Amino acid sequence: MDSPARVQTGAPGVHRLVEEWVRRRPDSLAVHDPVTGKSLTYAELWHRAGGLAGALAGMGIGKGDLVAVDLRRSAELVVAFLGIVRAGAAYLPLDAQAPRERVAGILAESAAAAAVIAQDTEPDRMPPGLRTLTAEAESDRQALYEAGGEDPVYVTYTSGSTGRPKGVVIPHRAVIRLVTRPNYCVIEPGERVANTCNPAFDVTTCEIWSTLTSGGTVVPFPTVTDLTMEDWIALVRDERIATMFLTTSLFHTVAWEQPGAFATLRNLVVGGEQLDLSASLRVLAAEPPARLVNGYGPTEATAFATYFECTPESLAGRERVPIGYPLQQTTAHVLGDDLAEVPPGEPGELCLGGPGVALGYLGRPDLTADRFVTEPRTRDLVYRTGDLVRLLPDGALEMLGRRDRQVKLRGFxxxxxxxxxxxxxxxxxxxxxxxxxxxxxxxxxxxxxxxxxxxxxxxxxxxxxxxxxxxxxxxxxxxxxxxxxxxxxxxxxxxxxxxxxxxxxxxRQTGGTEAGGQDVLLPDDEIARTVQKLWQEVLGATTVSPGDNFIDMGGNSILATQLASRIQKQVPLRLEPADILLADSLADLVGKVRAAAE
CATH class of the missing domain: 3.30.300.30 (ANL, C-terminal domain)
Known part of the structure; x- marks a missing residue:
């Protein structure tokens, strides 16, 4: 099962880089889940992934096929990704937040041949007729295709301006570009890397493949919003996390509440939105990680394409944090509408080239032809990002905005x-x-x-x-x-x-709500006044009523994390973000805080 006959097809795949560590450090931890306690050594991971690859091959799935993965962050997710790739197929991670109708549409368009699902996943989330199996599936020896090079390794769906999401096809050579001699984030053998991202978010590529191809340990990790901030920070320390990738919004949340939270990290890479300069300086002035990096890259460029290392010196005199310089084996062109280079300092569209560029959009040749074009001067294939940038005097790139109506919200x-x-x-x-x-x-x-x-x-x-x-x-x-x-x-x-x-x-619709729930009154005491004051600060609300609902006023899980942290600093109690999100109203939250503080 672990030594199947193979059909060679050219350049090696990313899984062969993992296999090197299976040979060199078979007993080292490849995955460790602090929540479930489940761990896998490199030898165990390779064996489990080989069993799944054999089961897929037994279903007739191999090179050119697409397999959907409906798993949350876990050891099983890592097994599924590696097993599918070892079978010569490509994986399609599904968004756990996506409703059933959207999932069905993606699966229908992608023509996924099968779905790997968790034991506790609701079967009816998958449409009828789709073959399913668990990450624990095994089979006898099967002949597997050996995919690599230009063969797809995964497909991930992003929002589409035409009214339906579009699948970005990433080949093996693009992932190999990301993990080979990285200049933006070096992971050492044996180091622990937190896996915090939604599996459908492309930064998962870094968290899993950069780690496994470096001999490190993938640690499926709860997000900041899953725990109290204090418990989350303690878990980062207790699990000896060396490298972490965070969305910009989550970084900002922690930076403003607990700027010294990242002191034990060797690498902290932040990306997804414009990085706030003051938040970065706040972390650097406290107990900073050994390296704080602002990473930028669209899905079509395989997670990251540029980086900027943030230090007090590199940020001195700047008004904004740049997106920085190209990653290894990556080219960055600032072009005008005619695809000619614009002078340094002038705004232009950022176009990215090199082996990290995707193959295009699944089943969308017209859209692919529009966004993946030939740069006239070098004749290189580049991806038109739609992002407007300018080249600064020191050679760094600075983000200016978008050419279209695409937005980023909490990393999405x-x-x-x-x-x-x-x-x-x-x-x-x-x-x-x-x-x-x-x-x-x-x-x-x-x-x-x-x-x-x-x-x-x-x-x-x-x-x-x-x-x-x-x-x-x-x-x-x-x-x-x-x-x-x-x-x-x-x-x-x-x-x-x-x-x-x-x-x-x-x-005009933001910044507060009309008073509601007038029959509800807040007690006139210190706890009520404290909770109301912090509620207004976090939401930026000028007026508030006891009957107001946190979510209806613009609250989200990240803001709930901020509010919980601030309340706990002033009232001695344990309060989780979920307590705020599930509270019916401000008055209800005040009651919960009072009861917990007694």
Whole structure:
């Protein structure tokens, strides 16, 4: 089972880099799960992955096939990824937050041949007819294809401006580029690397493959929002985590509450959104990690394409944190609309080249041809990111914004047009307009709609109905938090919808809510005053009522983490983010805090 006959197909795959460590350090830990206590040595991981590869081959799955993976961060997830790759196939990680309808659409479009699911995964999450098996599956020896080079290793779906998500196809050579002699993050043999990302988020590529190809240990890890911040920080220390990748939003959350939390790390790589300069300096002034790196890279460039090491010296005199310099074997071009290079200091579109560039979009040749183009001067294939940048005098790249309406929210890449089209497709709206408002952890999606005259839903019930319908089609992070119902559509001078006016109307919807729940009163004591004050600070609300709901006011898991941490600093108790998210109202939270403090 672990030594099957193989069909050679050219350049080796990324799994062969893992196999080197199986030979060199078979008894070293490859995976350690601090939550379940489950651990696998390199020899055990290779054996388990070989069993799964054999089971897949027995189902007729091999080179060119796509296998969906519906697993959360765990030892089984690592086994599944490695087993699928050893079978010569490619894996498609599914977003655990995505509703069933979206999962079914992705699986139908991708034509996945099978799905690897966890023992506790609901079977009805998978559409009928899709063959499934667990990560524990085994089989007798089978002939396996040996994939590598240009063969796909995984496909990951991102939000699409056409109204449906698009699958990005990543080949073996792109992952090998990421893990071979990295200049942005070096992992030493035996070091522990936290696996904190949603498996459908492409940074998982770094957390798993960079670790296994370096002889390190993958540690499936709870996120900051799963525990109290104090418990999470203690777990980082107790598990001897050396390297961690965090979304920018989570980094900002910890940086402002516990800037010394990263002191025991050797590498901390942050990415997903614009890194806040003051938050970075706050961490560097406390007890910083040995290396703090701002990483940038679209999915189409395989997780990371540029990096900037943050130090007091490198940030001195800057107004923003740059996205920095190209990774190893990566080229970065700042080009104009005609794909000609623009002068240093001038804005242009960032186009990325090198072996880290994806093969394109699954089953979307038109979109692939539009975004993957030939750079005229070098004749290199480059990916047009849509990000506007400029080249600074020291050679670093600085992010300026987007050419289109794509936004980043808590690390997720979102095409606003996809949400707008989904809202209209519900049959509740004739037109929908979505914007991102606010910055950092307080950022949120808001929308306004022109009701469909044929709908029987009253205007007053439309926001709730839209939220419910979109929740069946989109993951939670893509569902707008609040809605403005229009009586008529603002029209600009061109006769089209006036998006500037609409954005202005949406911006007015944030920053507090009308007083509600007037029959609920807060006690006039120190605990109530403290909780209300911190609630308003975290949400940026100028007015608040005892009956207000945290989520309805713009709260999310990251803000809940901040609020829990701040309350615990002033009131001696144990409070988790879930306590805040599940509280019916401010008054309910005050009652919980009082009861826990007694």
């Amino acid at each position: 890449r979102i095409e606003l047009e996809e949400i707008e089209q989904a809202a209209v497709a519900t049959g509740l709206a004739d037109a929908a307009f979505i914007e991102k408002v606010g910055e950092g952890t307080a950022a949120e999606l808001v929308g306004c709609v022109l009701p469909d005259s044929r709908s029987s839903v009253p205007d007053g019930d439309l926001p709730g109905a839209l939220t419910a319908r979109l929740g069946e089609r989109l993951p939670p992070y893509m569902v707008p938090l609040r809605w403005l119902v229009l009586s008529e559509l603002p029209i600009g001078a061109t006769g089209k919808a006036d998006r500037a006016r609409i954005a202005e109307l949406l911006a």
